[in-house]
Every structure is written in C-alpha cells, then in structure tokens.
Amino acid sequence: MSNLVRESALQQWLSKTLDIVSPELTMISGDASFRRYFRFQLSNGDTAIAVDAPPSTEKNQQFVDIANALSAQALPVPKVLAANIDAGFLCVEDLGSTMLEQVLSADTASELYRQALALIVQLQATKREDLAEMEEFDQAFIQRELDIFADWFVEAELQAGEGWQQRCDWQGLCNNVSQAILEQPYAPMHRDFHSRNLMLNQQQMVMIDFQDMVWGPIAYDVVSLLRDCYIAWPPELVSHLQQTYLNQKSAYLVEGIEPSTWQRWFDLTGLQRHIKALGIFCRLDHRDGKTAYREAIPQTLEYVLQVTKRYPELQAFHQWISPIAKEFKA
Known part of the structure; x- marks a missing residue:
C-alpha cells in the first residue's frame, strides 16, 4: 500500500474514531523505522499526533502495552489516545517538538543529563511483573545484535570477504562483551535511550520510542545516553555523569559496585551497542x-576505537578496525 493510500486511510480512521471531519494531517517526521508521524487538531482545539506504523514491520501492540504499563507506574510517556493495531494506526498525545538533542549545550548538559539519568533509575526500579511482557537480553539476543555488524557493516559495507573474523578475533570480542553484559544486574531497559528519544514537554523529560524495551543490563541505557551516537561530550563530563547515576542508583542496589567493575560494564556494554x-x-x-x-x-x-584501545583482550579488533575508521573520517 502506498504512503498516500495509507495516509488517506489514517485520516478516515481518525475522522471516524475521534469524530473529526477530515482532519488535516501535517507530517512532522519519519524515523529510522517505517513509521511516519503527523500532527492534527482535535475537536477541542488541542493537537495530537497520528502515527502511521505499518503492522508488517512495527511493534504496535507492544508500544501500546508498554505505554500503558509505564504510565501506570507514573513514568513519563505519551498517552495513547486511540489505536487500530490491525491497520497500524495510532493516535498519541502531542508532546511538542523539542527533543533533548536540540537543547543540549555545554551550559545545559550537566543538568539535563542528570534529569535523564534520574529517569533511567526510576525505570530500572520498576518491577518486571508491573510491566508488559518483554524479552530477555540474553546470550542469543546479544549475539543477534552483534551479527548485524557482521552482516551489514563488514559484509555489505566493507565487502571484507572471508577471514575477517580471525584477523580481528571476532569471537573473542563477542565473548568479552557478552560476559560483561550478562554479569550485571538486570532491570527494565529502554534499549534506545538517547537524545533523540527524549522529549521536553512543559519542563518534563518524556520517553518515546520504547516499543523495543527488554529486560537487560543496567549499564545499557546509561551508556546509550552518555555515549550517544549523535552527540559526544568530553570524557570528564561523561565520568562525572556516570558517578551521578551510580549515586542515584545506590539506594536500589543490594551491594555496591566497584568502580573498575562498573567501568568495564559501561565500556563493553557500550561497545556492543x-x-x-x-x-x-x-x-x-x-x-x-x-x-x-x-x-x-x-x-x-570513535567510541569503538576508544574502548578497544583500552582493553588488552580487544587489541586484535582495535588494530583491525583502526584503518577502517580512518577511511570514514576522510
């Protein structure tokens, strides 16, 4: 079905479901998935967001279930106003247009990240039984994600051919990152917690794009935020913010975490991501x-280079990927 046909069907569904005569849809964005987002006006004059999320590719039921569960736990997420799971149409609360990424600066970063880290701590304090059903970030899951690199970066992009796994000790890297992940305490894990998936709405930070949430390691969302693929910060600030998280998290831990243990968890979990x-x-x-x-x-x-350089057991991978990284900087 073409985008125009789906947009027309979305408009008709909104009109019927919300009793609005032919709402005018204004596209505001797409994203890395096949979802498309539109703003429109409700009958009371407020605005809402219509989502075209094709059911063949998008986890619409998971989004609705998780949104409702998180909302019930007083976690800040957009309210789902209406949903047609079979068609892949959603109507959700309009949170405005301000992403965290847009307001970050050297002056604002420390305070805004403190708020975001507090949100991670709040999410991680939620009991598994109080949330919608979710997968476990287990060994098989970890490896499936690592295989995306092998399939699309190494083979499709680099066309590296046979033998690259041996040259970079790929299996050794997979084993090391898996071990560092699996030995951590597990908690609800957003899985894509970064500056483009946090909105600021009336001074409150709100999570979006959480339909891929899993039960996973506590360092994952922290490193997703602090070593964001879209924006980088000085190591001193990242270290300070890690300690901010650990200070907030300490009240929920049965035992403290040794600084060296935490740093390894943070580094190698980030490497996997x-x-x-x-x-x-x-x-x-x-x-x-x-x-x-x-x-x-x-x-x-650059993040991959920084971490692999730091650990002796990852030197083969570091030496293999260093010249490759230079080609992408050119």
Missing part, C-alpha cells in the same frame, strides 16, 4: 535507502 549501531546505520542505507544515518558512523567508530 555501538558495534550493533554501525551495522544498523549501514542497513538503513543499503536496504532502506536512508542515507542520513551514515553521518553518525564516524562518531560511533
């Missing part, structure tokens, strides 16, 4: 024709 992200950025280009995400590849590679 950034390696996956490199594969996703290339997949978005090669498969979906979305080239804009290539702009994030150099910064993401």
Whole structure:
C-alpha cells in the first residue's frame, strides 16, 4: 500500500474514531523505522499526533502495552489516545517538538543529563511483573545484535570477504562483551535511550520510542545516553555523569559496585551497542535507502576505537578496525 493510500486511510480512521471531519494531517517526521508521524487538531482545539506504523514491520501492540504499563507506574510517556493495531494506526498525545538533542549545550548538559539519568533509575526500579511482557537480553539476543555488524557493516559495507573474523578475533570480542553484559544486574531497559528519544514537554523529560524495551543490563541505557551516537561530550563530563547515576542508583542496589567493575560494564556494554549501531546505520542505507544515518558512523567508530584501545583482550579488533575508521573520517 502506498504512503498516500495509507495516509488517506489514517485520516478516515481518525475522522471516524475521534469524530473529526477530515482532519488535516501535517507530517512532522519519519524515523529510522517505517513509521511516519503527523500532527492534527482535535475537536477541542488541542493537537495530537497520528502515527502511521505499518503492522508488517512495527511493534504496535507492544508500544501500546508498554505505554500503558509505564504510565501506570507514573513514568513519563505519551498517552495513547486511540489505536487500530490491525491497520497500524495510532493516535498519541502531542508532546511538542523539542527533543533533548536540540537543547543540549555545554551550559545545559550537566543538568539535563542528570534529569535523564534520574529517569533511567526510576525505570530500572520498576518491577518486571508491573510491566508488559518483554524479552530477555540474553546470550542469543546479544549475539543477534552483534551479527548485524557482521552482516551489514563488514559484509555489505566493507565487502571484507572471508577471514575477517580471525584477523580481528571476532569471537573473542563477542565473548568479552557478552560476559560483561550478562554479569550485571538486570532491570527494565529502554534499549534506545538517547537524545533523540527524549522529549521536553512543559519542563518534563518524556520517553518515546520504547516499543523495543527488554529486560537487560543496567549499564545499557546509561551508556546509550552518555555515549550517544549523535552527540559526544568530553570524557570528564561523561565520568562525572556516570558517578551521578551510580549515586542515584545506590539506594536500589543490594551491594555496591566497584568502580573498575562498573567501568568495564559501561565500556563493553557500550561497545556492543555501538558495534550493533554501525551495522544498523549501514542497513538503513543499503536496504532502506536512508542515507542520513551514515553521518553518525564516524562518531560511533570513535567510541569503538576508544574502548578497544583500552582493553588488552580487544587489541586484535582495535588494530583491525583502526584503518577502517580512518577511511570514514576522510
């Protein structure tokens, strides 16, 4: 079904469901998925967001279930006003147009990230049984994500051919990051917690794009936020903010976390995420024709270089990827 046909069907559904005569839809954005977002006016004059989320590719039921569960736990998420799961149409609360990314600066970063980290702590304090059913970020899940790098960055983008796994000790890297992830305490994990998935609405920070939430390691959302693929900060600020998180988190921990243990968790969990992200950025280009995400590849590679340089057991991977990273900076 073409975009125009789906847009017309979305308009008709909104008109019937919300008793609005032919609401005028103004596209506000698409994203890395196949979803499209439109703003329109309700009968009372307020605005809302209509979402075209094709059911063949999007997790619409999960989005609705998780949104309702998070809202019930007083976590800030957009309210779902109406949903047609079979058609892939949603109507959600309008949170405005201000993403965290747009208001971050050297002057505002420390306070805004403190608020975002407090939101992670609040999310992680939620009991599993109080949330919608979610997958576990287990060994198989971790490896599936790492394989995205192998399939799309190494093979589709680099066309590296056979033997690259041995040259970079790919299996050793997979084993090391998996071990660091699996030994952590597990909690609700947003899985894409960064500056483009947090909105500021009337001074409150609100989570969006949470339909892929899983039960996973506590460091994941923290490193997603602080080593964001789209915006980078000085190491001193990142270290300070990590400590801010640990200070907030300490009240919920049975035992303290040794600084060296935490740093390894943070680094290697981030490495897994950034390696996956490199594969996703290339997949978005090669498969979906979305080239804009290539702009994030150099910064993401820089994070990979920083972490692999720091750990002796990752030197083979560091030496293999270093010349590759230079080509993306050119």
